Amino acid sequence: MGEFGRAHGLNGEVRLKSYTAAPLDIASYGPLTTADGRALALAEVRPAPGASADMLIARVQGVSGRTAAEALNRLAIYVPRARLGTPDDNDEVFTTDLIGASAVDATGTVVAMVVAVPNYGGGDLLELRPAAGGATALLPFTKAFVPDLDVPAKRITVALPEDFFEAPGPKPADDPG
Numbered sequence: 001m002g003e004f005g006r007a008h009g010l011n012g013e014v015r016l017k018s019y020t021a022a023p024l025d026i027a028s029y030g031p032l033t034t035a036d037g038r039a040l041a042l043a044e045v046r047p048a049p050g051a052s053a054d055m056l057i058a059r060v061q062g063v064s065g066r067t068a069a070e071a072l073n074r075l076a077i078y079v080p081r082a083r084l085g086t087p088d089d090n091d092e093v094f095t096t097d098l099i100g101a102s103a104v105d106a107t108g109t110v111v112a113m114v115v116a117v118p119n120y121g122g123g124d125l126l127e128l129r130p131a132a133g134g135a136t137a138l139l140p141f142t143k144a145f146v147p148d149l150d151v152p153a154k155r156i157t158v159a160l161p162e163d164f165f166e167a168p169g170p171k172p173a174d175d176p177g
Contacts, residue, residue: 007069014069016058023054032077101154130165
């Protein structure tokens with residue numbers, strides 16, 4: 001749902017990057033959890049100064065000073081999947097629903113499994129573990145590479161390049177002449 005950043009001021013406020021469609025809605029989900037199972041409740045959120053609409057200033061219940069706010073830095077917060085409901089649009093999907101999905105080719109052969117859905121700033125990616133074993137690889141989560149989703153069946157159709165799971169070969173030696 002979001003990730004805390006650096007402390008803001010001296011009174012326990014902290015910057016919060018919201019991953020919700022409407023950034024301020026992050027406060028409406030009730031208690032949020034951390035990866036280690038702690039529950040945190042947002043007492044108040046407001047837009048942070050600047051041009052980034054998804055950056056907020058948050059007050060967390062029980063966090064009253066700068067030191068406590070600094071302890072939240074880089075802490076991701078989550079909401080249980082059951083509280084999310086269903087997506088509003090047929091073209092929308094909760095990325096958590098893709099994890100564990102079988103990835104099949106156009107013939108229906110299972111070629112991989114989705115193990116994560118990272119986003120490093122350039123759009124969502126699917127981290128795929130090949131069915132034959134080996135290292136995972138990242139596939140852009142676009143219609144060109146993922147033409148069909150069957151979320152209830154946990155099955156996606158992928159259009160993989162032929163050498164998608166092949167390890168990169170050695171780099172050619174520089175030719176000085």
